Amino acid sequence: MLSAHLPPVHPTFNVPAGIPLIMRQILWRGIEYLSLDRVCAPAINHLRHRVGLKGSVQRVFSRWLHSPEGVLCLFPAWFAEPQPDWPRPLTMSGFTLFDGAGDVPLDAELTAFLQAGPAPVVFTQGSTTHVDEHFYTVAQRTLAQLGMRGIFLIGNRAPSTTCRRRYFNARMCPWQACFRSARRWCIPPGSAP
Structure with missing residues (x-):
């Protein structure tokens, strides 16, 4: 999830945490619009139009992607503390640990x-x-x-x-x-x- 409060770290570009929050918010909106939305939104909107849905999506990663009924975070709060600009409602479930059926022994x-x-x-x-x-x-x-x-x-x-x-x-x-x-x-x- 994108957050201006706690910007993600990327190998090629990072939003400096030291700049004012309003500037980080503007920068994230620009990044989302100029790169993420330009890549994802056309295909999503084409599909929406094809199946008869009205309107178009914008801000795919920060707004559209998340269900208004709730977001399930498959990690604990100590791993990534919920941020004020994350979608709500959200539930922190912890990591999912599936080993198959039953208690699997070590080799x-x-x-x-x-x-x-x-x-x-x-x-x-x-x-x-x-x-x-x-x-x-x-x-x-x-x-x-x-x-x-x-x-x-x-x-x-x-x-x-x-x-x-x-x-x-x-x-x-x-x-x-x-x-x-x-x-x-x-x-x-x-x-x-």
Whole structure:
């Protein structure tokens, strides 16, 4: 959700938080109009016209996209505090953690790693795969400096760590079981477990 109160961070452009709120609001409206609406609104309006709906949509991301009956935020408030310009009503549900049917156990290798030392920090790319190798390299270096162990949930990428005593690479693991076993979680911005 777009917010002038807490502007999103983007790899190529950020709205400076230090500028006055009214300027951030104007800047966000301009960004939405000049880029987001120009890309999305024509296709939405074409479809609306084709199915007989009157009028056209504007401000797709800040107004039209959200249901007037309520918005369900699939993350907890500590992850992103509700902002004054977010649509209302909204409900913070927390992260959705679906592991399939029932309580899925950890595999034997991961269980052995967990039992061999203190609780690790778990690093994951979340629901996206936009993080690059640098994320895992910095994570490994940080763990080494802190004397901590780590689990790297790497999806389909090649393993980047080699020290099996301190680091464990897993394509995936059951969220609930892994949450209970972890000291901390590190999820890159823009991702969700």
